[in-house]
Structure formats: C-alpha cells, structure tokens
Amino acid sequence: MTSPLFELPAIPMIPVNGEDNAFPIGRIFCVGRNYAAHAAEMGHEVDREAPFYFTKSPANAILSGSETAYPPGTENFHYEMELAVAIGKPVFRATAQQAWDAIYAYGCALDMTRRDLQIRERNKQRPWDLGKDVENAAVFAPLTKAGDWSPLDATRIHLAVNGDTKQDATLEELIWKLDEIICHLSGFYHLRPGDLIMTGTPAGVGPVVAGDQITGGIDGLDPIRLDLSAAE
Known part of the structure; x- marks a missing residue:
C-alpha cells in the first residue's frame, strides 16, 4: 500500500453536547x-x-x-458572528421538509475576515479567497443537536470585543431562512454529513487588533470565544 509522503495537520472535530463522539468537518x-x-x-x-x-x-x-495570531497581509481584520448549521444526512435538491430533516445540529461560529483584502479583490472582480479563507478564520463552538434547539425568529445573536457589544440582532433578520438556504445550495451540491453552513452575519462588523478577546453567543447555544495574539 502506498504511504503518504508526509502527514497533514488534523482537521478539528466539533464537540456535540450530549454525545461522546464529535462532528467531523467536511466542507x-x-x-x-x-x-x-x-x-x-x-x-x-x-x-x-x-x-x-x-x-x-x-x-x-x-x-x-x-488563541490565534493576528494574520499576515492585513491591517483590517474583522469579526463576523454567525449561526452555523451542521448537516447530518445526505440531501440533494431538497424540499423544505428534507432541508429541515438534514440538519443534525446548530452552533455559534465566527467568520474572521481580512476585510481590506476582501474589498480590494472584490473591487477588481476577483475571488475573495485572500480575504475570507484565512488560516484559523473559521471558528466553531460546541454543537447542539437539532432536537434540543430551534432557530426561532426572536432568538438573539450577538458579539462583543473585550466585553463591549458590537453586534446585536435576532434571527428574524435573516434574509434567507435556513431551509431556503439548504434547498438552494443542495441544487448545486450533494450535501452530505460533515458539511457546515455558516448562515451570515448581522450588522456591526468591525476590526480587531492583537490582544483583543472576541466573545459571542446565540441564545440557547454554547457561546464562542477567540483570543488574538500578536502577529507572527
């Protein structure tokens, strides 16, 4: 049997409340x-x-x-607080009911963004990868199974930097609801267990600097925290 030339870093698995086993991250x-x-x-x-x-x-x-280092190549590193949806069943071209049935769990997430690079590339009509797909920039809190929590419109989503509230909204403000997102996305991909969907961020995004602590939450879910250290 062919062996790998080298070992790749392990992709973390997300703890699930009430389960001994964790959720492996696919896409x-x-x-x-x-x-x-x-x-x-x-x-x-x-x-x-x-x-x-x-x-x-x-x-x-x-x-x-x-704890993660302030990333290279940016002078405008932003937080974005989000609700993450964890897929637990294969689904393709889903109906609304199939979309809800495919959800295994929910959790708090951070979409950290090199905003200056995102805007620069967007203005040149280029992909956003340098701004969005940043090392240590997808942060996930422990998951809560779908049977134990529901995304109600009145549910609060919020984020603070060093204890100062920056984002404060409710899930009612989502433009595309969770079933609509899964129905649409599953028309282009065969969604499968391990897939995660980060559903967008409310207003109030802004920059952080080395030494800042980011905390966030969604009512009824485990809170999230990220500490920023100095650039490497």
Missing part, C-alpha cells in the same frame, strides 16, 4: 450578505433573487477557546 459553505443591515453597512442592497456563497477550507477551522 464549509458560507452565505454572503444574509442580513439586510449588514449588506447596507457594506454598501450593498439586499438581493432576494438568490443567496450566494463562498467557502472556507476545513484546514482553516479551529474551535472556540482557541
């Missing part, structure tokens, strides 16, 4: 501009034609409570 899909106020603060109008997506590499995922 990470991210929904762009899914809160109207956030779209406005980024200079865009709401687009109800269809959701759009970008991806993050599973190798760039870390768990809540981690």
Whole structure:
C-alpha cells in the first residue's frame, strides 16, 4: 500500500453536547450578505433573487477557546458572528421538509475576515479567497443537536470585543431562512454529513487588533470565544 509522503495537520472535530463522539468537518459553505443591515453597512442592497456563497477550507477551522495570531497581509481584520448549521444526512435538491430533516445540529461560529483584502479583490472582480479563507478564520463552538434547539425568529445573536457589544440582532433578520438556504445550495451540491453552513452575519462588523478577546453567543447555544495574539 502506498504511504503518504508526509502527514497533514488534523482537521478539528466539533464537540456535540450530549454525545461522546464529535462532528467531523467536511466542507464549509458560507452565505454572503444574509442580513439586510449588514449588506447596507457594506454598501450593498439586499438581493432576494438568490443567496450566494463562498467557502472556507476545513484546514482553516479551529474551535472556540482557541488563541490565534493576528494574520499576515492585513491591517483590517474583522469579526463576523454567525449561526452555523451542521448537516447530518445526505440531501440533494431538497424540499423544505428534507432541508429541515438534514440538519443534525446548530452552533455559534465566527467568520474572521481580512476585510481590506476582501474589498480590494472584490473591487477588481476577483475571488475573495485572500480575504475570507484565512488560516484559523473559521471558528466553531460546541454543537447542539437539532432536537434540543430551534432557530426561532426572536432568538438573539450577538458579539462583543473585550466585553463591549458590537453586534446585536435576532434571527428574524435573516434574509434567507435556513431551509431556503439548504434547498438552494443542495441544487448545486450533494450535501452530505460533515458539511457546515455558516448562515451570515448581522450588522456591526468591525476590526480587531492583537490582544483583543472576541466573545459571542446565540441564545440557547454554547457561546464562542477567540483570543488574538500578536502577529507572527
């Protein structure tokens, strides 16, 4: 049998409340501009034609409570607090009911972004990878199984930097609801167990610097935390 030339770093698995086994990360899909106020603060109008997506590499995922260095190549590193949906069943061209049935669990997540690089590449009509797919920039808190929590419209989603609240909204503000996202995305991909969908961030995004502590939460789910150390 052929052996690998070298070992790759292990991709973290996300703890699941009430389970001895953890959720292995397969693919990470991210929904762009899914809160109207956030779209406005980024200079865009709401687009109800269809959701759009970008991806993050599973190798760039870390768990809540981690400490990571301020990333290279940026002077404008932003936080984005999000609800993550963990897929637990194969689904393709889903109906609304199949979409809900495919959800295994929910959790808090951070989509950390080199905003200056994202905007630079976007203005040149280039992909956003340098801005979005950043090492240690997909952060996940422990998951709560779908049978134990529901994403109600009134559910609060919030984030603070060094204890100062920066984002504060409810899930009612989602432009594309969770079943709509899964129905649409499953028309282009065979979604499978291990896939994660980060569903977008509310208004109030902004920069952080080395030494900052980011904390966030969604009512009823495990909170999330990320500490930033000095650049390497």
